[in-house]
Amino acid sequence: MGDGRFQDNLQGLFDPRAVAVVGASGNPGKLGYHVLNSLIQGGFQGPIIPVNPGSGEILGLPTFPSVTAYGGEIDLAVIVLPAGQVAPVLEGCIQKGVKGMVLITAGFKEIDDPEGGALQSRLAELVRAAGVPVIGPNTFGMVNLHKNLNASFTPEFSRAEKGSIAVVSQSGGFSHLLAFMAMGQGVRLAKVVGLGNRLNVDFAEMVPYLIEDADTQVIVLYIEGLDHPRALMDAVEAGRGKKPIVVLKTGASTSGDRASLSHTGSIAGKQEIYEGALRQAGAICVRDSEDMLDVAQALSVCPLPQGPGVAILTAQAGPGMAACDVCEAEGLHVVPFRAESQASIDALLPPLAIRTNPVDMGPAWYSSFAIRGIVETVMDAEEVDGIILLMMFASANRTAVSDLSDVLYERRQKKPVVTCLVSPPGIWDGVVEKLGEARAIVNLPTPERAAKVMACLWRYKKMLKMKPGGKSGRY
Amino acid sequence: MGDGRFQDNLQGLFDPRAVAVVGASGNPGKLGYHVLNSLIQGGFQGPIIPVNPGSGEILGLPTFPSVTAYGGEIDLAVIVLPAGQVAPVLEGCIQKGVKGMVLITAGFKEIDDPEGGALQSRLAELVRAAGVPVIGPNTFGMVNLHKNLNASFTPEFSRAEKGSIAVVSQSGGFSHLLAFMAMGQGVRLAKVVGLGNRLNVDFAEMVPYLIEDADTQVIVLYIEGLDHPRALMDAVEAGRGKKPIVVLKTGASTSGDRASLSHTGSIAGKQEIYEGALRQAGAICVRDSEDMLDVAQALSVCPLPQGPGVAILTAQAGPGMAACDVCEAEGLHVVPFRAESQASIDALLPPLAIRTNPVDMGPAWYSSFAIRGIVETVMDAEEVDGIILLMMFASANRTAVSDLSDVLYERRQKKPVVTCLVSPPGIWDGVVEKLGEARAIVNLPTPERAAKVMACLWRYKKMLKMKPGGKSGRY
Numbered sequence: 001m002g003d004g005r006f007q008d009n010l011q012g013l014f015d016p017r018a019v020a021v022v023g024a025s026g027n028p029g030k031l032g033y034h035v036l037n038s039l040i041q042g043g044f045q046g047p048i049i050p051v052n053p054g055s056g057e058i059l060g061l062p063t064f065p066s067v068t069a070y071g072g073e074i075d076l077a078v079i080v081l082p083a084g085q086v087a088p089v090l091e092g093c094i095q096k097g098v099k100g101m102v103l104i105t106a107g108f109k110e111i112d113d114p115e116g117g118a119l120q121s122r123l124a125e126l127v128r129a130a131g132v133p134v135i136g137p138n139t140f141g142m143v144n145l146h147k148n149l150n151a152s153f154t155p156e157f158s159r160a161e162k163g164s165i166a167v168v169s170q171s172g173g174f175s176h177l178l179a180f181m182a183m184g185q186g187v188r189l190a191k192v193v194g195l196g197n198r199l200n201v202d203f204a205e206m207v208p209y210l211i212e213d214a215d216t217q218v219i220v221l222y223i224e225g226l227d228h229p230r231a232l233m234d235a236v237e238a239g240r241g242k243k244p245i246v247v248l249k250t251g252a253s254t255s256g257d258r259a260s261l262s263h264t265g266s267i268a269g270k271q272e273i274y275e276g277a278l279r280q281a282g283a284i285c286v287r288d289s290e291d292m293l294d295v296a297q298a299l300s301v302c303p304l305p306q307g308p309g310v311a312i313l314t315a316q317a318g319p320g321m322a323a324c325d326v327c328e329a330e331g332l333h334v335v336p337f338r339a340e341s342q343a344s345i346d347a348l349l350p351p352l353a354i355r356t357n358p359v360d361m362g363p364a365w366y367s368s369f370a371i372r373g374i375v376e377t378v379m380d381a382e383e384v385d386g387i388i389l390l391m392m393f394a395s396a397n398r399t400a401v402s403d404l405s406d407v408l409y410e411r412r413q414k415k416p417v418v419t420c421l422v423s424p425p426g427i428w429d430g431v432v433e434k435l436g437e438a439r440a441i442v443n444l445p446t447p448e449r450a451a452k453v454m455a456c457l458w459r460y461k462k463m464l465k466m467k468p469g470g471k472s473g474r475y
Numbered sequence: 476m477g478d479g480r481f482q483d484n485l486q487g488l489f490d491p492r493a494v495a496v497v498g499a500s501g502n503p504g505k506l507g508y509h510v511l512n513s514l515i516q517g518g519f520q521g522p523i524i525p526v527n528p529g530s531g532e533i534l535g536l537p538t539f540p541s542v543t544a545y546g547g548e549i550d551l552a553v554i555v556l557p558a559g560q561v562a563p564v565l566e567g568c569i570q571k572g573v574k575g576m577v578l579i580t581a582g583f584k585e586i587d588d589p590e591g592g593a594l595q596s597r598l599a600e601l602v603r604a605a606g607v608p609v610i611g612p613n614t615f616g617m618v619n620l621h622k623n624l625n626a627s628f629t630p631e632f633s634r635a636e637k638g639s640i641a642v643v644s645q646s647g648g649f650s651h652l653l654a655f656m657a658m659g660q661g662v663r664l665a666k667v668v669g670l671g672n673r674l675n676v677d678f679a680e681m682v683p684y685l686i687e688d689a690d691t692q693v694i695v696l697y698i699e700g701l702d703h704p705r706a707l708m709d710a711v712e713a714g715r716g717k718k719p720i721v722v723l724k725t726g727a728s729t730s731g732d733r734a735s736l737s738h739t740g741s742i743a744g745k746q747e748i749y750e751g752a753l754r755q756a757g758a759i760c761v762r763d764s765e766d767m768l769d770v771a772q773a774l775s776v777c778p779l780p781q782g783p784g785v786a787i788l789t790a791q792a793g794p795g796m797a798a799c800d801v802c803e804a805e806g807l808h809v810v811p812f813r814a815e816s817q818a819s820i821d822a823l824l825p826p827l828a829i830r831t832n833p834v835d836m837g838p839a840w841y842s843s844f845a846i847r848g849i850v851e852t853v854m855d856a857e858e859v860d861g862i863i864l865l866m867m868f869a870s871a872n873r874t875a876v877s878d879l880s881d882v883l884y885e886r887r888q889k890k891p892v893v894t895c896l897v898s899p900p901g902i903w904d905g906v907v908e909k910l911g912e913a914r915a916i917v918n919l920p921t922p923e924r925a926a927k928v929m930a931c932l933w934r935y936k937k938m939l940k941m942k943p944g945g946k947s948g949r950y
Contacts, residue, residue, distance in 0.1 A: 029841065034870045112826070140869065154869045156899045171793020173837075176867035180897050181920065224796060255787075255809035255833060256799035288923040289797065312730075318646020321699060322764065324731035334730035351587070358730060362648075366504065392651035394615065394629045395509040422655050424631040445656065448763040 005131045010201070010209045013100025013133055014144045014191070016075030017046050019151065020067050020098075022089050023080035024050030026058045031104060032080040034153040035141065036061075039078075042143070042150030042158040047072060067096045075099045078141065078151045083107035083119060086137070090123055094130045101127075102151050103136035109197045110138050124199050133205065139196030140172035143179075145189055146215045152194070156180075163188020164217035165296045168206045170195050174222045177289060185445075186433055187297045190215045204231035211239045218299045219245045220292060221283075229274065233281045240282035241464055244299045247283045248292045249274055284460050291452070294444055298453045301442040302416035304461040305385035309335035310454060311378040312358035315365065315391035315400065319420065319447040320358035323388050326448045330455030332386075334358060341381040348373045365396050368403030375404060379411045386416040386454050390447050393423030402431045405440075412440035416457055419443045420450045480606045485676070485684045488575025488608055489619045489666070491550030492521050494626065495542050495573075497564050498555035499525030501533045506579060507555040509628040510616065511536070514553075517618070517625030517633040522547060542571045550574045553616065553626045558582035558594060561612070565598055569605045576602075577626050578611035584672045585613050599674050608680065614671030615647035618654075620664055621690045627669070631655075638663020639692035640771045643681045645670050649697045652764060660920075661908055662772045665690045679706035686714045693774045694720045695767060696758075704749065708756045715757035716939050719774045722758045723767045724749055759935050766927070769919055773928045776917040777891035779936040780860035784810035785929060786853040787833035790840065790866035790875065794895065794922040795833035798863050801923045805930030807861075809833060816856040823848045840871050843878030850879060854886045861891045861929050865922050868898030877906045880915075887915035891932055894918045895925045 019039060025032035032052075036059055039048050050058045053065040064070045067077055067089075077093045079086060083105050093101055108120035120137065127134055135142055141152030145162045160179050165188065169175040172194045179192050190213075195201060203221055210216045219239075226232060236245055251257045252271035275285045284299075286292045310332045314320030324334050334357050337345065345355050348370040354360035364370035378384045391400060401421050408417060419441045421432050435441045444450045494514060500507035507527075511534055514523045525533045528540040539545045542552055542564075552568045554561060558580050568576055583595035595612065602609055610617055616627030620637045635654050640663065644650040647669045654667050665688075670676060678696055685691045694714075701707060711720055726732045727746035750760045759774075761767045785807050789795030799809050809832050812820065820830050823845040829835035839845035853859045866875060876896050883892060894916045896907050910916045919925045 031871060037870070153871060156868065156870070156902070159899050169793070171791065171796075172869075173789070173791020173795075173865075173867045174793040174797070176791070176869060177794055177895075177897055177921070180868065180899050183899050184920075222793065224793065250793070250796040250800050252800045253796075253803035253809070255803065256796040258831070288801075289921045290923070314648070316646060316648020316651070318644070318649040318697065318699065318725070319652055320648075321646075321725040321728075321731040322649070324728045325725050326763075328728035328730065334728070356733070390648075392648045393631070393655065394647075394651060395512070395631070396506060396628060420652075422652055424634050424655050424658055427631070445659075446652070446764045448765070 003131070006133060006205070007209055009099045009131060010133045010205065012075045013135070014149070015147050016099065016149070018049060018072060018074050019044060019046065019076045019078060019149070020049040020051050020070065020074045021078045021080065022051040022067065024052050024058050024063065026055060031153045034155065035078055035080050035104065035151070038150040038152050038155040038157070041155040043148040044150070045148060049074060067092050067098070073097070076102065076151065078102040078104065080104045087123060087126065090126050094127065094132055098132065100133045101135070102139065102141050103134050103199065104139055104141055104153065105136070106138040108137045120197060120199060127200060133201045134199040135193065135201050136196040137199060139194035140175065142191065142193040144191050157192055159183055161186065161188040163190060164215065164300045165189050165220060166191040166193070166210050166213070166216040166218070167220045167222070168193045168195060168203060169222035170224045171222055172196070174289065178220070178293060181289070181293050185293065186436060187293055188300070198227065202228060202231070204228060204235045207232070207235035207239055207245065211242050217243060218296050219243055220296045221245065221247045223247060223249045224251050226274065229277065233277050236278060236281040236283050244460060245283045246292060246296050246299065247278050247285050248289065249278070249285065282463065284456065294449055294453045295456045298416070298418060298442045298457055299460070301436065301439045302418065302457060303413050305416050305454070305458045306461070307385040308333045308458050309383050309385045310388055311335065311381070311384040312388045312390070313361055313374060313378065314358055315361050315397060317354060317360045317362065319390045319392060320360065323390060323447040323451040324358055326451035327455065330452060332451070332455050332458060335383045337381065338383050341377050341383065344377045345374055365400060368399065371400060371404055372407045375407050379414055384415065386418070386457065388450050388454055389417060389419040389441070390450065391421050393427055398427070401428050405431055405435055408435055408440040409438055412438060416454065417441045418450045418454045420445065420447045478606070481608060481680070482684055484574045484606060485608045485680065487550045488610070489624070490622050491574065491624070493524060493547060493549050494519060494521065494551045494553060494624070495524040495526050495545065495549045496553045496555065497526040497542065499527050499533050499538065501530060506628045509630065510553055510555050510579065510626070513625040513627050513630040513633070516630040518623040519625070520623060524549060542567050542573070548572070551577065551626065553577045553579065555579045562598060562601065565601050569602065569607055573607065575608045576610070577614065577616050578609050578674065579614055579616055579628065580611070581613040583612045595672060595674060602675060608676045609674040610668065610676050611671040612674060614669035615650060617666065617668040619666050632667055634658055636661065636663040638665060639690065639775045640664050640695060641666040641668070641685050641688070641691040641693070642695045642697070643668045643670060643678060643685070644697035645699045646697055649764065653768060656764070656768050660768065661911060662768055663775070673702070677703060677706070679703060679710045682707070682710035682714055682720065686717050692718060693771050694718055695771045696720065696722045698722060698724045699726050701749065704752065708752050711753060711756040711758050719935060720758045721767060721771050721774065722753050722760050723764065724753070724760065757938065759931065769924055769928050770931045773891070773893060773917045773932055776911065776914045777893065777932060778888050780891050780929070780933045781936070782860040783808045783933050784858050784860045785863055786810065786856070786859040787863045787865070788836055788849060788853065789833055790836050790872060792829060792835045792837065794865045794867060795835065798865060798922040798926040799833055801926035802930065805927060807926070807930050807933060810858045812856065813858050816852050816858065819852045820849055840875060843874065846875060846879055847882045850882050854889055859890065861893070861932065863925050863929055864892060864894040864896070865925065866896050868902055873902070876903050880906055880910055883910055883915040884913055887913060891929065892916045893925045893929045895920065895922045
């Protein structure tokens with residue numbers, strides 16, 4: 001499905017001029033209500049066309065009995081009808097010349113009844129010749145934030161901030177989870193796409209589209225089972241070095257694998273084999289949902305470290321030790337400073353401080369001059385590839401983060417700066433958020449998560465340095 | 476230092492009738508200002524006595540030139556003076572008959588200069604005969620929330636909600652981190668204590684005190700290096716089965732170990748040996764700061780599971796799969812339901828749903844009757860020792876959590892219920908918070924963290940079931 005027309009149509013699906021909702025409803029007890037509501041509340045700028053033979057108007061919009069009854073062009077049809085009614089609607093949409101569809105309806109390949117799988121095959125056959133991509137069935141839909149397009153049953157997706165991370169997921173629940181986590185942590189998203197049963201849009205189709213998509217810089221895939229693993233590996237391999245692809249694969253457990261089959265009709269399969277192949281192809285495999293969002297956020301914000309050498313600058317020794325432990329366990333090197341870097345740090349800190357790496361800047365709390373100087377020193381130090389900056393609020397260091405923000409801003413994107421700047425709610429949030437928006441730092445809630453993310457950035461960089469097909473490390 | 480008088484004095488230190496701040500200052504550039512401010516803002520109900528020979532009044536309180544110059548009783552003296560001035564003040568405090576001291580001053584055993592260690596030894600000698608406990612030196616202080624006592628340089632500690640978790644830490648930075656994380660996650664604390672260089676109050680003294688302390692139900696220890704490991708192991712062993720003791724030990728890395736020595740004057744030492752001994756003694760060793768708070772919160776809220784059997788009830792299959800993977804990897808058993816439990820779940824869910832464990836309650840979103848029924852079934856099912864309940868908000872399940880809250884509330888404390896109920900900010904927060912306050916659930920931000928915590932509860936229970944000194948598993 002990677003051919004040109006299909007990919008062009010995918011482009012139209014995500015950036016449609018007009019959207020029809022087939023099965024739109026005025027009844028809040030129906031998904032057809034929520035889908036229409038999402039499109040309206042999401043602020044989509046083109047025509048929104050509710051299709052329902054039974055009503056004259058829904059949510060203030062005139063309805064049409066069918067897509068073909070609508071006079072203008074329709075690029076995207078979102079279908080929320082019972083499974084048995086879908087086939088003729090698909091035919092109508094093809095006839096109408098839609099670029100793509102989102103098929104929210106469940107009750108296909110994922111159900112126990114073999115008739116579900118058979119019906120899904122018939123639908124796939126219907127759209128094959130037309131080369132029309134269909135997201136779903138059995139999906140919450142999809143959201144393209146940059147186009148204010150919320151083609152899902154959850155209007156709240158539109159609350160996510162616009163950014164460069166595209167989430168593609170085999171699970172609606174995971175999509176919701178990641179989007180809500182992103183809202184809570186100020187992580188900015190480009191798209192959220194629920195693949196569901198993957199009628200003809202699978203990960204292997206989404207990856208090439210997103211590699212080309214100007215709004216997307218980081219691709220996040222949540223995978224349960226793969227029907228065509230080879231196609232995905234090829235797509236990831238083709239994208240190697242173009243945009244980072246972060247993968248979370250579940251289904252390692254027997255109970256999880258069992259659930260996968262019933263979920264989207266695919267066996268999750270051998271975890272290690274898939275993960276190994278994905279890494280070999282150039283993907284970044286992560287451990288869990290939290291790791292996934294942390295890594296995606298860092299990749300969307302930070303330049304990559306050029307080597308494993310990190311400087312740990314900490315306002316308090318304890319969090320620095322926790323970060324050291326993780327750095328060393330994960331393949332980073334808490335580098336000894338070269339003589340000249342060490343000399344300039346020594347000149348800035350009182351004799352009682354820990355001045356070697358990790359640097360305890362605690363004694364410099366009151367001196368924004370010293371803290372700035374230390375950060376500048378490691379920014380310029382050749383031996384330092386990445387900076388982990390840890391600071392817990394105490395009344396005596398209230399202004400420390402804002403005192404630092406100029407130097408962090410001025411030297412942003414020189415080296416990755418992963419921070420853990422933590423205060424009681426409401427004290428440092430504003431300045432930390434601004435630094436994040438300026439892509440000067442990525443801020444994480446714990447020192448361990450900051451260190452883990454830096455290690456992941458380095459593993460990714462190391463992988464990019466290797467020749468494709470070469471020996472693959474863990475990244 | 477575990478003798479009766481010392482422990483009685485420790486009691487007085489944490490619940491003083493009156494508190495003096497020696498080195499109180501009106502200058503916000505001094506720690507002596509922040510300490511006095513913390514006590515006042517924290518709402519301490521007894522007399523607060525600023526001691527400073529130079530001023531008549533600080534922050535509206537009359538000052539005294541020395542503790543002995545004050546006419547009334549003083550139970551706690553908080554000392555914020557340069558290291559060289561501390562010894563005579565300690566003597567004055569003992570003469571005055573204080574129960575305990577908090578020595579915030581740094582510049583003792585942790586510094587490069589051997590004079591620092593010598594000075595600390597002299598101070599220890601001074602207080603030894605008097606049996607007066609001294610928290611510190613080189614500490615931010617301590618906070619006893621239930622007594623509105625904020626004897627630290629950070630007034631914001633008093634924003635933490637009152638609860639039953641006592642945090643004892645060798646790192647001020649970690650104490651701040653955990654307290655601010657707790658505020659952000661609604662985790663309730665009893666005390667936060669920074670041990671610093673441990674003049675004569677070490678973990679081994681704090682553990683027996685907290686075991687007896689009525690306000691404390693869960694003890695959290697952040698450890699870098701141990702000067703007297705045997706004493707701590709004995710204290711933990713003596714507390715086995717009385718209150719859970721959660722330990723995070725850092726310093727596994729060479730760079731971290733190096734930092735530990737300079738931090739509070741102790742070598743962190745062999746990580747595996749300490750962790751092994753701590754587990755053997757009955758402590759719960761955790762991986763990182765996040766894990767530490769999650770586990771402490773769960774222990775403060777949930778009853779312990781009686782076995783490894785969990786039911787995973789999920790509103791969306793994907794998060795359920797992620798939880799399954801973690802459960803199985805961490806030693807829990809996603810149990811097959813017995814015939815009667817399965818029959819009652821089958822009766823509640825439509826045929827298309829995943830009805831075996833993990834149960835996909837998605838198809839019952841609209842039926843609070845079905846969701847309640849499923850939760851009740853697993854609450855009553857003999858084969859289920861703990862319940863993991865996962866639900867991501869979607870517009871169609873908006874009322875699902877409040878529909879469930881009665882049944883969760885009614886059956887609270889029957890079995891541990893660890894949840895991951897996630898919505899965009901502001902939608903489910905209120906009801907989730909109320910359920911947490913009622914100790915009906917512990918809610919965590921991801922399905923993986925929910926599963927990890929349940930596994931930790933079970934490992935702890937399993938350890939309690941074993942005979943002391945018996946074979947120790949990982950918990």
